[in-house]
Amino acid sequence: MRRATASGTLYKRDPVSPPLAKAAAPERPAAPRRPRTRVGRWLQNLRISRKLAVVIMVHLLHATILLVLTSYGLKALDASRAYVEGEGLWSKAQKDATLHLLLYADSGDPREYQAYQAEVNVTLGDKQARLQLESPHPDMEKVREGFLAGRLNAADIPDLAWLFRTFHWEPHLDRAIGIWAQADTKMLDLLQLAQDLHAERSAATPDLQHVAELRAHLYTLNAQLTVLEEEFSQTLGTAARFLSQVVVIGTIGLTILFVGGALLISATVARQVTRSLELVRGGAQRMAAGELGATIPLEGNDEVAGVARAFNDMSRQLAGAEKERFAAEANRRQLEQLRELDRFKTDFVNTAAHELRTPLMPLRTQVHVLLRDKKEPPSPRQRHGLEIMERNLKRLATLVEDLLLVARAQAGRLTMTMASMDLGKLVTDAVDSYQPTAQERGIRLTLAPLPACRVEGDAGRITQVMENLLSNAMKFTPRGGSVQVTLEERPDSARVDVADSGIGLAPEAVRRLFHPFVQVHDTTQITESGSGLGLYICRQIVQMHAGDMGAKSPGPGAGTTLWFTLPKKAPAAPVAPAPEAFADPVPPVGASAPNREVPQGDAPA
Amino acid sequence: MTRTPTPSPAPPPGPAAHPWVILVVDDEGDVLESFKALLEESMPGVRVLTATSGRTGIEILERERVDLIMSDFKMPGMDGIEFLVQARRIRPSLPRVMFTAFADDELARKALADAFVSEFLSKGTEPTEMLRRVAQLLKYAP
Numbered sequence: 170m171r172r173a174t175a176s177g178t179l180y181k182r183d184p185v186s187p188p189l190a191k192a193a194a195p196e197r198p199a200a201p202r203r204p205r206t207r208v209g210r211w212l213q214n215l216r217i218s219r220k221l222a223v224v225i226m227v228h229l230l231h232a233t234i235l236l237v238l239t240s241y242g243l244k245a246l247d248a249s250r251a252y253v254e255g256e257g258l259w260s261k262a263q264k265d266a267t268l269h270l271l272l273y274a275d276s277g278d279p280r281e282y283q284a285y286q287a288e289v290n291v292t293l294g295d296k297q298a299r300l301q302l303e304s305p306h307p308d309m310e311k312v313r314e315g316f317l318a319g320r321l322n323a324a325d326i327p328d329l330a331w332l333f334r335t336f337h338w339e340p341h342l343d344r345a346i347g348i349w350a351q352a353d354t355k356m357l358d359l360l361q362l363a364q365d366l367h368a369e370r371s372a373a374t375p376d377l378q379h380v381a382e383l384r385a386h387l388y389t390l391n392a393q394l395t396v397l398e399e400e401f402s403q404t405l406g407t408a409a410r411f412l413s414q415v416v417v418i419g420t421i422g423l424t425i426l427f428v429g430g431a432l433l434i435s436a437t438v439a440r441q442v443t444r445s446l447e448l449v450r451g452g453a454q455r456m457a458a459g460e461l462g463a464t465i466p467l468e469g470n471d472e473v474a475g476v477a478r479a480f481n482d483m484s485r486q487l488a489g490a491e492k493e494r495f496a497a498e499a500n501r502r503q504l505e506q507l508r509e510l511d512r513f514k515t516d517f518v519n520t521a522a523h524e525l526r527t528p529l530m531p532l533r534t535q536v537h538v539l540l541r542d543k544k545e546p547p548s549p550r551q552r553h554g555l556e557i558m559e560r561n562l563k564r565l566a567t568l569v570e571d572l573l574l575v576a577r578a579q580a581g582r583l584t585m586t587m588a589s590m591d592l593g594k595l596v597t598d599a600v601d602s603y604q605p606t607a608q609e610r611g612i613r614l615t616l617a618p619l620p621a622c623r624v625e626g627d628a629g630r631i632t633q634v635m636e637n638l639l640s641n642a643m644k645f646t647p648r649g650g651s652v653q654v655t656l657e658e659r660p661d662s663a664r665v666d667v668a669d670s671g672i673g674l675a676p677e678a679v680r681r682l683f684h685p686f687v688q689v690h691d692t693t694q695i696t697e698s699g700s701g702l703g704l705y706i707c708r709q710i711v712q713m714h715a716g717d718m719g720a721k722s723p724g725p726g727a728g729t730t731l732w733f734t735l736p737k738k739a740p741a742a743p744v745a746p747a748p749e750a751f752a753d754p755v756p757p758v759g760a761s762a763p764n765r766e767v768p769q770g771d772a773p774a
Numbered sequence: 775m776t777r778t779p780t781p782s783p784a785p786p787p788g789p790a791a792h793p794w795v796i797l798v799v800d801d802e803g804d805v806l807e808s809f810k811a812l813l814e815e816s817m818p819g820v821r822v823l824t825a826t827s828g829r830t831g832i833e834i835l836e837r838e839r840v841d842l843i844m845s846d847f848k849m850p851g852m853d854g855i856e857f858l859v860q861a862r863r864i865r866p867s868l869p870r871v872m873f874t875a876f877a878d879d880e881l882a883r884k885a886l887a888d889a890f891v892s893e894f895l896s897k898g899t900e901p902t903e904m905l906r907r908v909a910q911l912l913k914y915a916p
Binding site: 518563 | 802804805807808809811812815816848874875876878879880896897898900901902904
């Protein structure tokens with residue numbers, strides 16, 4: 170009955186609201202509820218076909234047990250009936266035997282005695298059967314013989330024996346058998362009495378007084394037996410009634426048990442399947458509502474759970490694909506932003522270049538023209554002013570060009586046109602072009618004998634580097650000093666050293682030399698000033714060739730050597746210049762000696 | 775290509791006085807004027823024709839004798855490359871120079887590829903260097 174309400178709630182869970190409303194707002198999945206009982210868990214793991222088979226098996230078992238129970242019950246009742254019949258025959262035989270004995274006592278007719286003997290054999294046959302059945306190993310042939318003597322139907326004999334042995338424990342039957350044994354004991358008295366009577370009647374002179382006594386005793390015995398017979402009948406009847414009650418109650422009980430069990434299992438199966446399907450529907454609805462990756466929290470091992478697992482796999486895959494799509498989208502956006510930034514940088518560099526160079530160009534050309542005007546030469550005062558303008562315009566123009574170069578490098582817009590070139594010739598040409606300046610300044614510019622050395626590189630840019638290094642060396646070398654250029658060829662690269670005997674550098678200054686906008690020398694004393702970008706640009710150019718650039722100096726006043734290397738083979742992919750320089754334009758200076766890198770006094774720098 | 779200073783028998787506007795004629799196209803008046811002054815005063819015998827747009831430049835090119843074409847890139851209307859491409863169609867044998875304030879390798883490549891320019895001259899170049907390069911292109915020998 171309890172199950173009936175349980176299945177009632179099962180259907181109550183079905184939504185009363187229209188399904189559309191549910192689809193609009195898919196409910197969160199109920200937490201997976203584990204079956205409380207072991208049977209429930211076992212059932213959940215069965216496939217649906219097996220679950221149905223279990224229900225059918227329960228019904229089959231029920232029917233089988235009922236069949237067995239009914240057939241045994243009927244058999245027992247039939248045997249009881251046979252016992253009642255046997256008791257009837259037994260009683261009749263006993264009564265007839267008593268009657269013939271009475272007649273024999275009165276008449277002494279031996280035929281009466283013979284009739285008595287025939288009747289009394291019936292009770293003796295039953296006794297033989299009973300004694301056999303009570304023994305631990307009954308001889309069934311003797312049982313049969315006894316019951317046949319007791320005038321019982323041969324067909325009833327197996328059931329009689331079965332009931333006796335099987336239900337001996339049953340109190341009523343046990344008592345009936347006890348009464349039977351008592352009656353058999355009384356029958357022994359009757360037999361004794363019959364023998365005594367027969368002896369008296371067979372005597373030459375029968376003692377009639379004794380006969381009368383025996384006759385009276387016979388009455389008493391008969392009366393006692395009648396009581397036992399009635400008791401036996403009643404007890405057996407009670408046993409039969411009890412048996413039939415057992416059968417009826419057993420049938421009803423088993424039916425209730427099995428039908429109830431089958432209902433319980435069916436309801437459990439139905440609930441599990443319905444609930445599983447609801448969970449699957451919920452998962453599908455959540456996915457339909459856009460929740461990719463929605464999973465069905467389903468346990469068990471049946472077909473629905475298989476569907477749920479397949480759904481979950483699909484869901485996970487979809488979610489993964491969606492995630493990848495999102496990531497790709499994010500990447501694409503980021504790339505777009507980077508491109509945007511790149512475009513902006515390029516635009517900025519171009520605009521800056523255009524806007525800075527355009528006004529400078531007429532300024533410089535006009536000053537140049539005015540200074541060199543032969544028709545209307547400037548007055549000494551004008552010439553002096555124009556010369557100052559020209560010098561500073563040049564300085565400004567150099568700064569602009571350097572800045573633009575750095576900006577182009579930073580924006581990745583500086584490209585190298587790589588070609589095979591003779592580095593030896595390039596260096597020679599650069600040195601030659603600086604010889605006039607060197608002579609003018611009283612500096613000895615020498616070039617070690619050069620090997621022909623071919624490298625791949627941008628000749629224009631490397632020339633720029635060479636000129637920068639030479640100009641730098643000239644700037645910081647006093648009159649009477651020397652600048653020595655050497656080219657060294659190595660297996661895979663070439664190295665150029667520009668060593669001057671100039672003012673030298675403190676170790677701190679060597680470190681900072683290649684940072685942008687850093688001027689390690691006091692600039693107030695020099696006539697031509699750099700922007701502080703020259704060496705930075707040189708190093709960027711060399712790095713874009715996959716080469717390296719550095720400086721060394723034994724210390725202030727001991728000269729400086731700037732060197733760079735170039736690989737013989739140009740890098741296949743363009744090399745980005747080191748970006749660290751702008752991030753940290755002025756590195757921290759040692760607190761102990763903040764000014765050491767700016768040598769005072771001895772600096773023509 | 776060699777321009778001999780010998781005058782032609784029927785000279786148009788004084789070829790003897792100006793054996794070398796340069797056409798400069800730039801939308802900036804100051805730049806044009808300064809460049810013209812630089813070239814004409816530093817290089818005797820050079821005459822500079824100026825135009826403030828590509829269109830005017832083409833008209834001059836169709837009308838006048840010119841030995842070297844120099845053009846700015848960024849101009850309203852026709853840009854420098856378009857102008858030089860058209861100029862090449864009219865006078866294929868003339869050396870062309872892209873003369874610009876821009877500092878873009880890509881632009882230089884484009885000028886080279888589309889207009890077959892002989893030179894890409896930055897406006898940031900020093901005046902003396904500019905003169906040297908122009909003289910080289912003109913095969914200037916006074």
